[in-house]
Amino acid sequence: NAGVTQTPKFQVLKTGQSMTLQCAQDMNHNSMYWYRQDPGMGLRLIYYSASEGTTDKGEVPNGYNVSRLNKREFSLRLESAAPSQTSVYFCASSEVRGGTSPLHFGNGTRLTVT
Amino acid sequence: QKEVEQDPGPLSVPEGAIVSLNCTYSNSAFQYFMWYRQYSRKGPELLMYTYSSGNKEDGRFTAQVDKSSKYISLFIRDSQPSDSATYLCAMIYTGGGNKLTFGTGTQLKVEL
Numbered sequence: 136n137a138g139v140t141q142t143p144k145f146q147v148l149k150t151g152q153s154m155t156l157q158c159a160q161d162m163n164h165n166s167m168y169w170y171r172q173d174p175g176m177g178l179r180l181i182y183y184s185a186s187e188g189t190t191d192k193g194e195v196p197n198g199y200n201v202s203r204l205n206k207r208e209f210s211l212r213l214e215s216a217a218p219s220q221t222s223v224y225f226c227a228s229s230e231v232r233g234g235t236s237p238l239h240f241g242n243g244t245r246l247t248v249t
Numbered sequence: 250q251k252e253v254e255q256d257p258g259p260l261s262v263p264e265g266a267i268v269s270l271n272c273t274y275s276n277s278a279f280q281y282f283m284w285y286r287q288y289s290r291k292g293p294e295l296l297m298y299t300y301s302s303g304n305k306e307d308g309r310f311t312a313q314v315d316k317s318s319k320y321i322s323l324f325i326r327d328s329q330p331s332d333s334a335t336y337l338c339a340m341i342y343t344g345g346g347n348k349l350t351f352g353t354g355t356q357l358k359v360e361l
Contacts, residue, residue, distance in 0.1 A: 139292070175257070177353040178293070178337070225292050233347045237283065240292030 137161055139241035141226050147247045148216040156211040156244050158226030164239070166232040167209035168193075169201060171222040172243075178225070184209055185232045216248045252276050255338055255352030264361055268325040272338035272352045275319065279340040279350075282314050284323045287335045287354065296336075297323065328359045 142157045160167065169181040170193075180193030184203040198220060200212045209228075213220060223245050227238040255272045262268055270284075281300055285293035297312040299305045299321075305312045311324040321340075325332055338352040 175353060178351040180348070227292075233341075233343060235281065237295040237298060238293075238349065240294065242290070242292045 139226055139228055139239055141224075141241035141244050143244060144242070145245045147249065148213075149249055150217060152216050153212065153214050154216065154246075155213075156224055156226075156246075157208070158210065158241060159208045160226075160228040160239070161207065162228060162230075162239065163206070164228035164230050165206070166229045166236070167203065168227040168229075168238065169199070169209070169211045170225045170227060171195065172225060173222050181211065181224075183232065213246075216246075218248045220246065221248045222246060250275060251353075253338065253340060253350050253352045256355055257353055259356040259358055261358045261360060262328055264328060264330060264359055266328050266359070268323075268328050268332070268357060268359075270323040270325075270336050270338075270355050270357070272321050272340075273319055274321070274340060274350075276342070276350075277316070277319065278342040278344060280342045281340060282312070282321050283339040283341075284310075284312055285337040285339060285351075287337060289334075293337055325357075330359050330361060333358045 139160045165186045168183040170178045182201040184190045187206045202210045223243045227240045229236040253274045284297040286296045287293040299312045302316045309326045313322040335354040335356045337354045341349045
């Protein structure tokens with residue numbers, strides 16, 4: 136039982152390059168999320184998918200796109216990476232979106248954009 | 250002003266000490282309060298979860314919510330080196346689009 140799995144673990148990009156961060160969960164959860172974590176800023180929501188087939192913007196969606204491929208998988212794409220996107224990215228899932236359903240996080244992707 | 254404020258630390262305590270970690274918040278609508286623990290280079294994991302005011306105990310951990318003061322605390326008794334981590338508070342209210350708001354985290358080091 137792996138929980139939430141993120142790939143890759145580390146990535147270095149040059150400004151303007153694109154990449155896709157992959158996330159998969161095996162807990163049969165309906166809701167999935169992408170966060171970024173920066174020193175002094177805490178965890179900020181980029182995009183979320185409340186259920187299969189839906190996606191919505193979070194606090195900091197600019198420069199990102201997402202795809203909810205199926206119930207298990209939720210990917211995050213950077214079309215043209217910028218140094219401001221250097222961060223640690225976490226994928227999370229929950230049974231449903233809401234206060235009574237805690238989030239389960241993956242171990243993150245550490246992205247550096249030079 | 251951030252909706253949720255948390256002292257970043259670092260907080261260093263000797264093994265066996267009682268640790269108190271705190272968050273203050275400005276939005277009185279918050280209903281559900283959580284504490285996550287995050288080890289270095291890992292994702293956050295849920296530690297404690299409480300609804301509204303009061304205390305909740307789980308082993309060496311006690312979560313306390315004081316809605317009148319907009320203040321939540323996590324107490325760790327008999328702290329161990331394995332408790333060394335960053336502790337994040339988080340809170341949510343259903344009327345706010347189910348938006349989970351995190352504190353920035355307090356880094357705790359428990360020394361032998």
